[in-house]
Amino acid sequence: MNFLFxxxxxxxxxxxxxxxxxxxxxxxxxxxxxxxxxxxxxxxxGLWFESGLIKIHVGTEDHFIPARKAHPVLEVENLNxxxxxxxx
Numbered sequence: 001m002n003f004l005f006x007x008x009x010x011x012x013x014x015x016x017x018x019x020x021x022x023x024x025x026x027x028x029x030x031x032x033x034x035x036x037x038x039x040x041x042x043x044x045x046g047l048w049f050e051s052g053l054i055k056i057h058v059g060t061e062d063h064f065i066p067a068r069k070a071h072p073v074l075e076v077e078n079l080n081x082x083x084x085x086x087x088x
Contacts, residue, residue: 010048010055011072016064022047026056029086030074 015022026032032049036042046059054074076082 007053010057012057012059013072014059014061014064014067017045017060017062019045019047019058019060022058022060026058031085032056 023034026047026049027034030049030051032051032054035048035050035055037044037046037048044059046057049056049058056072
């Protein structure tokens with residue numbers, strides 16, 4: 001093997017057709033920054049968010065069925081401060 005994966009570029013998540021709720025969750029609750037999608041992909045719907053090196057793409061699906069076990073995990077520095085932020 002002559003290659004090594006260094007990191008994950010982004011996560012693609014699926015959601016029901018609720019961009020407003022996704023936007024509120026990622027920007028107001030998790031404090032991610034919304035990133036404008038490239039023009040060539042903007043007609044597909046969905047949203048892109050970033051926080052530091054973490055990139056999350058949220059695609060919308062008309063017939064969304066949530067995954068039963070799949071999930072991304074975010075490691076948080078200063079977890080107590082993040083918990084306090086979530087409670088306010």
